[in-house]
Amino acid sequence: MEKEANGKLTVTDDLGNVMILEKTPERIVVLSPSHLNLLYDLGGEAVGRTTLSPDRIPEGAEDIADIGHHTNVNVEEVLALDPDLVIGNTTLHKKLIPILEDSHIPFINLDMILLEDVKRNAKLVGEVIGDREQAEEPIAELELKITTIQEKINQYRGKEEPKKVAIFNITPNNVTVNRENTIPGEVSQILGLTNIAEGVPALEENPTQTAFSLEKVVEEDPDMIFVVHHGEKSKAEERMDIDMKNSPAWSTLTAVQNDQVHFLPENLFLSNSGLNYDESIQYLAKLVYPKAFNDVE
Known part of the structure; x- marks a missing residue:
């Protein structure tokens, strides 16, 4: 320029x-x-x-x-x-x-x-x-806010193994899994989480996604599952019923048993929130490290 x-x-x-x-x-x-x-x-x-x-x-x-x-x-x-x-x-x-x-x-x-x-x-x-x-x-303000969030969670990181997460990308027609080069994938990295799709080969038609396999998810057994949905939440839930919940394997997942399946807001995780990117980071951080944010509404 x-x-x-x-x-x-x-x-x-x-x-x-x-x-x-x-x-x-x-x-x-x-x-x-x-x-x-x-x-x-x-x-x-x-x-x-x-x-x-x-x-x-x-x-x-x-x-x-x-x-x-x-x-x-x-x-x-x-x-x-x-x-x-x-x-x-x-x-x-x-x-x-x-x-x-x-x-x-x-x-x-x-x-x-x-x-x-x-x-x-x-x-x-x-x-x-x-x-x-x-x-x-x-x-500069954005970078400072992100640093503040990281400082809040530092006392909780390292006390246990990094939490393993799966990030589903759901449309009315299919399910894929977010890799590290997506908003929730990057935010997970910033928070020190392990994304089960990190390093997994991307779909040929979409470098940000990898194929969904319930068998693979069960094998990895994530601690938390995040869902990014396109369109109405009810449609995403219907898709999950078809591809996941109707299988007996779904109920064996640690994330499901511990009620750690979270739908993420599209304005923070489907669209980039720009100079408010810290809001995406804080939203996920509060789900993963809730004790660090007892003083935050």
Whole structure:
């Protein structure tokens, strides 16, 4: 990322595409909830966003244009907003590159999964909206909050073997297991947990997931099971009934016997919470080390 004396900014996104921004963008359209939160946390504004439930819309973005769900963006509505920058997700939105290129609209696609993605993107977005230093303070605050959480749990870590966890990724159609390069996978690492999918070969079509096998889960016998679900919780529970609970082996699991099967909130573990990433860490830490957080609501 380079800024020239004349104000032009050269940005390389996470797909390796190079964009030249002639001036500070004034009409930004954001195609990902995580990036929208990051933009507003840094003092930026957008003219268009994807469909979100009211509790997930950043303050100030309630009344801007809705351009459809982030997995099925209405491109015509995006173009109608006459944006001078569109920010998307590398996985979901790269298919829109030819359309936006043909319309001469700068388009950057950014990864937003892990903690390092948050820090890197915060600096980039800060630079794009005109103030790279705008990101330095919130990044430092985030790092301090994470350190504080780790200090809270340190007195409980090391007194026993690291807890073994399984992290299920459930859609209405199938079940996979989260590897270490996912939000709950990384948070588990930060908390010193052992993820049964760590180091296991990834699915060919999805490097963040490995195949689900109840036999393998029983063999590993995790202390805790975390569930990340797409869509309604009831649908995920139905999927679990089909793939897990109907098997006698399910009830033999230590996590099941100790009532340690936890559904995780999608705003913290399916979508990256950006500069509030510490909230994802603290949420899981309170489940794993509850005594360390007796003073926290």
